[in-house]
Amino acid sequence: MSTIFDLTARLLAYQVGRAIPTRRSSALMADPFPAFAIAPIRMVAEQVVYALAYGDPDGEPEIALTWNPLERDARFLEPFAAALDRYLSDCVSAGEMPRVWLAHAAALEVIELLGHRYRTNRSVGPELQRMGAQCRLLAEETTFAGQQIVAIAGILLAGHVATGQSPSEDLHLGALLAWISPPAGTAIADAAAQAALEPAAAMLARAADDRVEELRERVARGRLSEARARVEAEAIIREEALREWALLVRARRAFWDLGLAQGPELTRLAAESLGRVAWQIDRNYGSPARPRSLAQRLDELTYAEELAAYADVADDPIARAAALNAGRVLDATVLQRDQPRRGFQPCTLTLETRQDVLRVRPGTQLQLRGARVVGRVTEVREVNAGQATQITLAVTTGVRNPQLPAPGQRTDWMEPEPADLRYQKRQVYERMAASADARVFGDTLPPSAQLQPADDDLATIARKLRR
């Protein structure tokens, strides 16, 4: 969101004393049934897992825990590994998108570390290695813009509402939720500050942490029996895991209670997300490491970024207004339509806008919002002493489309849907791999070819190359 939109939203939230929605459509597709949720608890600094509460977020969680993760015995994770594998495998084999809910970025960090530690760890069995691979897969999926599989409640909420506090304060999920569902009888800033006193970062509360540390210390010094210490420590850890689970469930409910619309472009984003994850599972969770696979990953990331930006503007009126404010969307009235034969090329539209910020020039491609009508700008001129701008647009796609706008109609134009060139790029990479080009696959660069002295200027060289 732009600075002025963010500021305005925060000012309004500050004035009314509760969060206000900053989108009218959801960036997340509705949950499939069932969804899966994970609420981890880690040991601070060591970053090893004390506990995982997991399962259907609409039901009671299962809890896998250890009172002493420093022992490096990971067998307590096996029931979680089995449940996660069953959930992902069932979804993917049925062609359905999985949905994994996490509370906040700290929980994602724990999942990512599980991936690092167990994916290729030979001291654990294949079940935990698969769990590591699946955790890494989920963490990697979050790097794709618009992904629909991992829902991180805190990040989602912060992307859909504005509060009357600072973005840093929003990072605490409890404080953010206080602004979304303010408790009665307390000033909202006080309620948020109060909520922020309790950790919401996949860790034990301070008193619980100190007590568990003390129990382990006393066992190590022979002052307490291990059985007794274990019972008390496990009860503490279980309670803390349930606290994190409750926070996650509350945040998920708060998100769906925003009641935002589901835009049509979400279907595309979901299909992309499912395709990526299914492909990774199919090829046994390999991670890109070679030039070809790394280049493909970069293409995937770039395409996801473009598609998510397109979906935001297409689906959400507020995102669209922000884009209009930045000149990336054109709000224009059709002055004239020149189409000598109805339903055929050529077809030229003359548009007029009074927008202050415009980012169009001859050559810019524009798509009519919500329709397969695309054109290329051929001329931009100021009229009425700079009070308005007229744009000539040659329609390249959609001349037969019934939604082709008529004179007098007010229209929204935006950047066209991004071109998906991944297949073509993959073919290029295959050729490149087959030729084993030293410039890509070698460790050193080949000696440069003798350059011919060129008398031509760059424009002439470019013309010759185009022939």
Place this chain on the structure above:
Amino acid sequence: MNLSGARGLIRVAHNPTCELQAAMTLARVREQDVYRALAGADYPGEYGERVSARRRGAQFEKNLYKDGAAVLRGTLAPLLGVAAEDLTVRDLSAEVRGSSAAAMEERARRTDRLLADLAAGRNVPDLLIQPQLRLTLAGDPASAIFIAPDVLALDRARRAYLPVEIKSFIVRDGVVAQGDRDGARRQAAIQLLALEQELTPLGIADRLPEAAMFIFASPFGMRPHPAFAEQLPAELFEMRRALDTMAQVRARLQALGVAATTDAEALAAAAPQLATTYQESCVAGCMLAQICRQNAAAQPTILGDRAAQTLGETIDLPRALALLRGAPATDEREAWLGPALREAAALFDWSTVVQGRAA
């Protein structure tokens, strides 16, 4: 938690216009005591390093230092360009145990002797574990604080020691989390300043590069990630500015008749006369943040640094809301801001928002 030492300086560097914070660092008072004196109650949240974090940090260092610092030598050897078995080590924490003032003084004396040997061209160890340096704050020798780098490593070619900062934070995919890295870089910058102060009278401060070495942990137990060196010009600039702030605040305290070494009560009594600059980062690091936030209730900074930058120093939140409702502008900034706010506000769906109290 006492704010003296590197921790306090880093906090001052984050917010150099906050006089109260600099005064707490100068006075070496406990932050929670100042909170209690100002709020009339104990701080309700958690503060201080957790036992588990302290244990992990201590174990990680112990693992590096054991067996003649075998792991430490192996980790630093590629950076120093010397075979691990050829690196010589002196462990001052083993020679002089404890954290009492006397122990720190003794380690500082031994460090001084080694630095003098370095200046005189005599043999010195390649790795100096837990040395003790002194850093003078506010230009007053009486205000000197101890700065203890984890290790000083000798660059044989340059004949200079470089600080080595050891952190048990985990490196994933070769990347250190931004916050962890920033903190370590600032700590190393303070150590460089302290080294510079120590080396200046010896005439070899010009050998000191603006760089330090870092050792972080791998995700696997206590194993270190490969060490790396980084240039720190920006952090050194920040820390020098923090030292300037300390000198200014010292003068300010004197002008107010408050002794630099005072107690929390006296400092709290002087607090209304000291500038506090509440900003977004205070929430993450300062125990007094909520008190300052309440005092800044109408200031744009409570909506974040970005909001504060947009509204500037002249437009507070009530004024911004008035402009949003259509109040006439009084200057060029307001003339731009009012319509922009109204245009943006028209997009948000107020009707779904239950009218409540202002925060």
